[in-house]
Amino acid sequence: MTWKVKFFRTAKGNYPVKEFIEKQDKKAYARIIRTIELLENYGPFMRVPHSKKVRNKLYELRIIGKKSIRIFYTRFNNQYYLVHAFKKKSQKTPKQELGTALDRIKELA
Numbered sequence: 001m002t003w004k005v006k007f008f009r010t011a012k013g014n015y016p017v018k019e020f021i022e023k024q025d026k027k028a029y030a031r032i033i034r035t036i037e038l039l040e041n042y043g044p045f046m047r048v049p050h051s052k053k054v055r056n057k058l059y060e061l062r063i064i065g066k067k068s069i070r071i072f073y074t075r076f077n078n079q080y081y082l083v084h085a086f087k088k089k090s091q092k093t094p095k096q097e098l099g100t101a102l103d104r105i106k107e108l109a
Helices: 016-022 026-045 095-108
Strands: 005-007 051-055 058-063 068-076 079-088
Touching (some): 026 058, 058 095
Parallel strands (some): 005 079
Antiparallel strands (some): 068 079
């Protein structure tokens, strides 16, 4: 079974995660696409190191490489929405990045 994965769309019609992915170098881009494909194929059965639950209804795709990238996602109406992406520069997830993801999840509901 494959799971539907969509990009979050802002009120202005932008797709912030898609735009973030398109700005990455070729290697990072390929790793991101591969990890999204894993989400499509395994959905709720994905686990560490590729996916991790952050909070209730908030998960992160973990793209590890020279630069660690995180893509926050949620499940809504039986579909996965990629809501926010950033380059991880420290051990702890910055509150601002987490806040952005949580705000976008509220917009979905």
